[in-house]
Amino acid sequence: MSSLENAEDRAPVLSVRGVSKRFGVVQALDDVSLEVRHGEVLALVGENGAGKSTLVRIIEGVHQPDQGMLEAGGAPRAFRSPADAHALGIRVIHQEPDIIPDLSIAENLFLGDFRRVRGLFLDRRDLARRTRAMLAAFGLQDELSPWTRAGALGPAYRQLMEIMRALRSGVRLLALDEPTSSLTEDETRRLFDVVEQLRRDGVAIVYISHRMHEVMAIADRVAVLRDGRLVATRMTHEVGEAEIVQLMVGRPITELFDPSARSLGPVLLSVSGVTTRRVHDISFHVRAGEVVGLAGLVGAGRSELAEAIFGHDRAIAGSVAVAGKAVRLRSPADAIAAGIGFAPEDRKSQALLLLRSVKDNITLCVPDLISRFDFISGEDERSVAGALVERLRVRTPSLDQLVSKLSGGNQQKVVLGRWLARRPKVLILDEPTRGIDVGAKAEIYRLIAELAAEGMALLVISSEMPELLGLCDRLLVMTGGRIVADLARAEASEERILDLAMGNNLLRGERTMVA
Amino acid sequence: MTDAPADAVAKSAGTAPQSRPVLVRAIQALGTHNFSLLIALAILIAIFGALRPDVFFLPRNISNIGQAIAILGVLATAQTIVIVSGGLDISVGSILGMSTVCIALAVETTGSTTLAILFGIAVSAVMGLVNGLIITLGRVNAVIATLGTMAAFRGVAFIISNGQSISIFDPALRFIGDGKILGIPVTIEVLMLVIAVFFVLMRYTVTGRNIYAIGGNPLVARLAGLPIRTYQIGIYALSGAAAGLAGMLLAARTGSGQPLSGSQGAELEAITAAVLGGCALTGGKGTILGGLLGVLIIGVLNNGMILTSVPTFYQMVAKGVLLIAAVVIAEHQARRFG
Incomplete structure (x- = not known):
C-alpha cells in the first residue's frame, strides 16, 4: 500500500x-x-x-x-x-x-454504444472484440464469453x-x-x-x-x-x-436492550427435520418467553427457513409443532390458524397493503374481531386498530392515513400491530429493524422484550450482529441452508458467529443438536 | 417520496377537518377521482343537451339512457370487482349471449320464468367458475384465459341455439323488459339492486376488503393468510353470474335469446367503464361508485352520439379511443400521485 x-x-x-x-x-x-x-x-x-x-x-x-x-x-x-x-x-x-437478463454480456456492457455495419446492422464482431478486451482487463477472458446471457451470471x-x-x-x-x-x-x-x-x-x-x-x-x-x-x-x-x-x-450496545433474564415456559415452536428446496434438515425449538435469533450471512437460508415454518414454502420433509400440536402447513393460512405470525423482511412488497389505510393494514388478520356475519363494524375496527396504534406509538395523523405515507419505522410498527392484534403463540420477525431510525429501533427492541415477557415465543432474523447478541437468549447460526450452531447468549460473540457463519466450523464439530 | 410523512403531519396539525369548506368536504367524501368524473359527465350532458335540446332532456330519452345502461351497469360493476381483485374478464359478452340463449330455451321447455332465469344465471355462474379454475389451477393469465373462453362460450351459444335467434313469449319476462314499478323501469331497478349489493360488499364487508388486499398485493394477502385462489374462483363465478343477469335483462328487453348478443363490444364497454371509474389494471384500486359513473358517462356518450347522428363506425372508434384515454389518464395520475 x-x-x-x-x-x-x-x-x-x-x-x-x-x-x-x-x-x-x-x-x-x-x-x-x-x-x-x-x-x-x-x-x-x-x-x-x-x-x-x-x-x-x-x-x-x-x-x-x-x-x-x-x-x-x-x-x-x-x-x-x-x-x-x-x-x-x-x-x-x-x-x-x-x-438486462435476456441480453448477452456484450450487449449489456455496450448498451447505447453499439456500432453499426452499413449504418443498419449491429456490428457483432466489433462488439465481441471490445467486450473481450474489457474481459481481458479483468482477467475474465477465459471464463466468460461475450455472448453469455447476463441472466445466467452469478452476483x-x-x-x-x-x-x-x-x-x-x-x-x-x-x-x-x-x-x-x-x-x-x-x-x-x-x-x-x-x-x-x-x-x-x-x-x-x-x-x-x-x-x-x-x-x-x-x-x-x-x-x-x-x-x-x-x-x-x-x-x-x-x-x-x-x-x-x-x-x-x-455507546455500549448492551444499553439498548433490556438485559433482565426472562423466565422460560414450555416449548411453543418445535421444528424437526424440516427440509425444503433451500434449507436442509432443520431442527430446533423455541420456548414461551424465549427470543431465539437466526444469524448467518445473506443467502444462508434464514428467510427461507422462516417461510418454510410459516407454510409459504412447501416442506419436502420434517414437521412443525406449535405448543405440542403438529401443524399441517399447506399455506400461511394454516400457520396463522395454528398460532404463528410472520413479519417478513421486505415490508413494502411482502407485508403492507400500500394502497390501504393504517387501520385496514392492522386489522387484516383479525376479521372475527371487527365483523359480524362478514359486515365490518366501524366501531370495533377503530377500537382494535386504535389500541394498537397507541400501544406501539405509531406516529400517524389518523387511522385512515394511507400506510404508504408513514416512515419506515412506523410502517414496521403497523406490521407488528397486525400480529399483536392476532396474538400468535409464535412470532417470527425477519429483519425487524431494517432501514428504520434509531428511535423506532429502540421501541421495537422494547416491544420484543415485552412480548417475550408476556410468554410469546419469538424467532428473530437479523443481519445486525449487535442486535442479535443483545436481543436473543439463544442464537442459531445458519450457513448453506443448515443450522450449524446453537449458542446460548453467554457463549456467543460477534467473531464466533461470523466464524461459524462463514462455514469455518464444520470440522470442529460445533454443531449442537437440539431435540 | 419519503418526505410524505412530514407533509401529512403538518397537514393534520394545520387544519382541522371541520374548518374546511363544504365543497372541499363534499369532494373528499366522494373522492377526487369520482368528482372529476361527475364534472366530465356534466360536461357531456351540457354538450349533448346543447346540440339536441329538443330531444336530449325528454323523459323518454332519459328513460332510454337508463334502459341502455342497465345491462352495461351490471357488467361494469361486476367487472370492477374483477379488476380490483387483480384480474380481468373479457368473456362476459359471450356469457351474456349464452345466458340469453339458455333463458330462451328454458322458458320454452319449462314454461317457468323463475326457473328459466335461475337456469340462465346458474349456467353463467358455472362458466365464470370455469374461468376461475383455468386462471387459478391452470395458472393461466386472466386475459388469455378469458380470451379463450370468450371464443369457446360464444361457440357453445351457437351450438345449443343452432345459430338461430329464439323468440321468447313470456309475459313476466316482457314485464321485466318493458314494465315499470313505481314509475321506474324494472331493468333500472335491477341495476340499482345489483349496485347496492356490490357497493355494500366492497365497502362494508371483510370479503370486500380482502378482495382489495388480494388485488393490491397477492403476496401480502397470502402471507396474511387469505385464501387467494378461493377468492379468485368466487370472483370469476360472480362475474359470470352478473353477466348471466345482464343476459336476462337483454333477453327480457328484446324478447329473444340470441347467440350473437353481447358480441358487439360488451366487454369493451364494461372494462372501459370500470377503468374510467378509477380501477387500476394492476389491481387493488377502484370503486363501485366510480364504475357506475363510468357507466353513466358511456351511456350518455352512446345516446348523445346517436342523437347527433354520429355514424356507427365512428362511434366504435370513439369508444376504443375512450378506453385507451382512460388508461392513459389513470396511468398519468398514478405516476403523479403515487
Whole structure:
C-alpha cells in the first residue's frame, strides 16, 4: 500500500461540504463534510440507518441535499439526476446491479454504444472484440464469453459487469455499496484485486461495508457515520477494528436492550427435520418467553427457513409443532390458524397493503374481531386498530392515513400491530429493524422484550450482529441452508458467529443438536 | 417520496377537518377521482343537451339512457370487482349471449320464468367458475384465459341455439323488459339492486376488503393468510353470474335469446367503464361508485352520439379511443400521485 503515505496530498475528486438531508421525521444526514481523493479507497461505515446510503445517493444525484453542496474538480456542483453525476465520472455500483437478463454480456456492457455495419446492422464482431478486451482487463477472458446471457451470471460477475460498464464511460469516482454481501470469499478476493487495480489507476473509491475485516484490508481511510453525522475520519493503519465499532455504535450496545433474564415456559415452536428446496434438515425449538435469533450471512437460508415454518414454502420433509400440536402447513393460512405470525423482511412488497389505510393494514388478520356475519363494524375496527396504534406509538395523523405515507419505522410498527392484534403463540420477525431510525429501533427492541415477557415465543432474523447478541437468549447460526450452531447468549460473540457463519466450523464439530 | 410523512403531519396539525369548506368536504367524501368524473359527465350532458335540446332532456330519452345502461351497469360493476381483485374478464359478452340463449330455451321447455332465469344465471355462474379454475389451477393469465373462453362460450351459444335467434313469449319476462314499478323501469331497478349489493360488499364487508388486499398485493394477502385462489374462483363465478343477469335483462328487453348478443363490444364497454371509474389494471384500486359513473358517462356518450347522428363506425372508434384515454389518464395520475 505505497499510495498510503501521500494520500493526504492528493487533490479531492469530490468534496462533500456541510450536506444535510431530511426525510420526513428522520434526519438522514446532518452537516456531513467529506473529501474523496484520487487513488484512495475511502471506507464508509456505520450501522444500518446511519446515513451511508443517503450519502451515496446524494453523491450519485438521486437525492438532492437540503443544505450544503458538492464540489468536483474545484467547482461547486448540483446533481439533479444520476446523469449529472455520470457526466463527471461518478458511478455507484449497487448491491443488486441492474442488468438486462435476456441480453448477452456484450450487449449489456455496450448498451447505447453499439456500432453499426452499413449504418443498419449491429456490428457483432466489433462488439465481441471490445467486450473481450474489457474481459481481458479483468482477467475474465477465459471464463466468460461475450455472448453469455447476463441472466445466467452469478452476483459476483454481475457486479464486475457493472464495474466494467462504469469504466467504459471513464470513471473518476467509483462507489461500491455493500459489494460483497452476496459474494463468496474467492469472489471477494477477485473484487479486491479489481479495486486495487483501479486505485493504482488513480480512481477514487468509496467502499461501503459493515464487514470490518474487509474495510481494514482494503481501505486507506475510514469515515464513520452515526445517526446521520460524520463522527470520525481515520487512517486505517492508525485505528483498530474495535475502535471503529465503538465509533459506529457510539455507546455500549448492551444499553439498548433490556438485559433482565426472562423466565422460560414450555416449548411453543418445535421444528424437526424440516427440509425444503433451500434449507436442509432443520431442527430446533423455541420456548414461551424465549427470543431465539437466526444469524448467518445473506443467502444462508434464514428467510427461507422462516417461510418454510410459516407454510409459504412447501416442506419436502420434517414437521412443525406449535405448543405440542403438529401443524399441517399447506399455506400461511394454516400457520396463522395454528398460532404463528410472520413479519417478513421486505415490508413494502411482502407485508403492507400500500394502497390501504393504517387501520385496514392492522386489522387484516383479525376479521372475527371487527365483523359480524362478514359486515365490518366501524366501531370495533377503530377500537382494535386504535389500541394498537397507541400501544406501539405509531406516529400517524389518523387511522385512515394511507400506510404508504408513514416512515419506515412506523410502517414496521403497523406490521407488528397486525400480529399483536392476532396474538400468535409464535412470532417470527425477519429483519425487524431494517432501514428504520434509531428511535423506532429502540421501541421495537422494547416491544420484543415485552412480548417475550408476556410468554410469546419469538424467532428473530437479523443481519445486525449487535442486535442479535443483545436481543436473543439463544442464537442459531445458519450457513448453506443448515443450522450449524446453537449458542446460548453467554457463549456467543460477534467473531464466533461470523466464524461459524462463514462455514469455518464444520470440522470442529460445533454443531449442537437440539431435540 | 419519503418526505410524505412530514407533509401529512403538518397537514393534520394545520387544519382541522371541520374548518374546511363544504365543497372541499363534499369532494373528499366522494373522492377526487369520482368528482372529476361527475364534472366530465356534466360536461357531456351540457354538450349533448346543447346540440339536441329538443330531444336530449325528454323523459323518454332519459328513460332510454337508463334502459341502455342497465345491462352495461351490471357488467361494469361486476367487472370492477374483477379488476380490483387483480384480474380481468373479457368473456362476459359471450356469457351474456349464452345466458340469453339458455333463458330462451328454458322458458320454452319449462314454461317457468323463475326457473328459466335461475337456469340462465346458474349456467353463467358455472362458466365464470370455469374461468376461475383455468386462471387459478391452470395458472393461466386472466386475459388469455378469458380470451379463450370468450371464443369457446360464444361457440357453445351457437351450438345449443343452432345459430338461430329464439323468440321468447313470456309475459313476466316482457314485464321485466318493458314494465315499470313505481314509475321506474324494472331493468333500472335491477341495476340499482345489483349496485347496492356490490357497493355494500366492497365497502362494508371483510370479503370486500380482502378482495382489495388480494388485488393490491397477492403476496401480502397470502402471507396474511387469505385464501387467494378461493377468492379468485368466487370472483370469476360472480362475474359470470352478473353477466348471466345482464343476459336476462337483454333477453327480457328484446324478447329473444340470441347467440350473437353481447358480441358487439360488451366487454369493451364494461372494462372501459370500470377503468374510467378509477380501477387500476394492476389491481387493488377502484370503486363501485366510480364504475357506475363510468357507466353513466358511456351511456350518455352512446345516446348523445346517436342523437347527433354520429355514424356507427365512428362511434366504435370513439369508444376504443375512450378506453385507451382512460388508461392513459389513470396511468398519468398514478405516476403523479403515487
